[in-house]
Amino acid sequence: MIRLIVRRLLWFIPVFFVVTGITFVTMHALPGGPFDKEKTPPAMVQQMENAFGLNRPVYEQYFIWLGNAARLNFGPSLALRGKPVAGFLLPGLAVSVQLGIMALLFAFAVGLPAGIIAAYHRGRWQDRTATLVAILGVSIPAIVLGPLLVWVFGLWLDWLPVAQWEPLTEGFWPWLSHLILPAITLGAGISAIVARLTRASLLQVLNEDYIRTAHAKGLPRQLVTMRHALRNALIPIVTYIGPLTAAVITGSLVVEQVFAIPGMGRYFVTSITSRDYPMVMAVVVIYAMVIVLANLSVDILYIFIDPRISDAE
C-alpha cells in the first residue's frame, strides 16, 4: 500500500512541471503585460517590469518562480497593488471549499436517497421519475439553473439574496442564505450523477446471494439496505470521488462567475485578463494539486473499503 501511495505521489512531479510549464509559457506568450494601462507612461511600465523581473527570459522567470514556489512563496499579485497572492487566494480558497463542500452535501443528500428509491422500485414510476429528474439535472447547466434560481428565490419570492458572499463571521443566516443558491446550482448536476451511480451499483448488489440470505433470515428491510446492500454499493461511488472533485472545481468556476462569489475561480478569470501571472500560476497549481490529491485519496480509500484489493499487483 505504501508503495502505491509513494508511486502516486511521485506521479505528481511530472504533472506539476507540465501543468505549470504550459501555464507559464502560455501566460507569458500573451501580448501585453500587467502594467500596460493607457495612462501609465512607457518608462514607468519598463521600471515596473524590471522591478518584478518580467524583462528576463521566460525560462529564467520560470526557474525563479519554481524556486519561490518550492518555499510556498507564490509571489506578489501584479494587478492588485503588489500584495502577496496568498493573501487573496487563501480567503478565496476558503470560500470555494465551503461552496464545494455544501454542494457535495446537497448532492449526496439528494442523490443517494433518489438512487436508493429508484433501485428499490426498479421499473416503476418512482424509478422513472428519478431517472427523468437525473437526466434533467445533468442537462440543465449552471448558467441556466443559477439565473433561474435567482429569479425564483431572489426576485420573485424574495427569500434569498441574489449574489455576493458573506463570511461566517457575519452571522450564520447571512452566511447560509448567500450559500444556498450557489450550492444548489453547483450540486444539482452532481446529485444527478450520484443518483445514477447509486441506482446502478445498488441494483447489482441487490442481486447478490448475501442479500437474499439477509432477507431470508428475517432481518428488517431497512437494516438489509443500510448494512448489507448500501455499504457494498458505495464502493463504485467512492471511486468516482476523483472525477467528482474535478467536476466540483470546474463547476465552482462557473457558479462563482454566475453569483459573483469571490472564490478561486473568480480570481482565475479576472487575473487571466489582467495578466496577473503569479495569481494565475498559483490558482492552476492549487487546482492541479487538489485533483491529484483527490485521486490519491480515492486509491487509499479503496484499499480500506474493499480489503480484496491489496498492493499485490
Add this chain to the structure above:
Amino acid sequence: MLNSAAQNATAAAPLRRPRSLLRDTLQRLTKDVFVVICAVYLAALLVIAIAPGVFAPVGYAVTDFPEKFQPPGTVATQGTLAGHTYWMGSDKLGRDILSRLIYGTRVSMAVALMGASISFVIGITYGLVAGYSSKHVDNFMMRIVDIIYAYPTLILIILLQVYLTTLAQKPPDEMGAFGQLVVTIDNASGGLFFVFVAIGVVSWLNMARLVRGQTLHYRQQEFVQAARVVGAKDQRIMGRHLLPNIIGPCIVAETLAIPTYIYTEAFLSFIGLGIQPPLPSWGSMIADGYGAMRTAPWVLFFPAIALSLTMLAFNFLGDALRDALDPKTRK
C-alpha cells in the same frame, strides 16, 4: 465486417433472418416515443443551423432602440423594425430574440459537430494506436493523456481561448502568413474557430482512454489473432477488425459528451470569451438576459430553455443508445 458476421450467423442457424446491428439498434430506439421526439428535435435544429436565414424573421444584428425590452408578442411601431412582431420579445438593443435564437442554433450545432468530429478522429486513432502498440509505447502515450487530464479542462480551455484571442489582436505584419490565415478564418466565423480549437484540444482525451481500454480488451481475442495469422497488416486489423467492435461504446460516449461541448461554448460566451458580438450565441444571450432579469425575464428564458432542451435531447439520446446497444438489456 458486420455483413460477413451476419452471413456466418445465417450459415450456422438458417432459420434466423440476418439482422444487422444497425437495424437492431434502430428498431429498439424507435420504440421509445421520447427518443423519436429528441431525434426529430435535434434534426430540426440541424436544419435550422444549416440555413438560419430561411427561418429567422429578421437579421440577428438588426437593432431598434425605441423598441427595446418589448415583451413577447409585441408589434413594433417605430424604428427600423416597425410592423415586425417580436414573438419572443426584444432585448436591450431592440433586437428580435427569436431571430437571434435561430442564428444561435448555428453556433451550438457547429460546436457539437466539430467537437464530436475532432474527438472521434483524434481520440479513436490515438486510442487504437496506443492500445495496439507495445506496452512501452502504450504507457508513454497514455501518460501524456494523463498529464493533460490533470489539468482542469475548463481552465485549460479558458487559458487557450484567452491566448488565441489576444494573439489575434497583434498587428497583422507580426503574425506571418499562417497566423494571418487563422485569424481571418476566426474573424469570418465570429470567433467560432478559436472555440473549436480550444474545445478540440481537450475533447479527445476521454475518447482516447475509452478506445485504448476497449482495444486492450479485444486485441487478446481469437478473431484478432486469427486475422494476424492470416497475415493482415496492423492498419487493417485496427480498422477492419478492432474498430467495428469498439465503435458502439464510442458513439454512446460521444453523444453524451456533446452536451459538454455545447455547454463549454455557452459558458465561454457567457463570460465574454467565446463568440464575438454581435453574432449571437445562446450563452451570450443568457448573459444578456441575466443582466436584464428584473425588467425583462423573457430575454433570459428563451435562450435558457433552448440550451437546456438541446443538452437534454443529446443526453436522452445517448442514454437510449447505450441501452439499445447494451446486450444485457435485450429481451
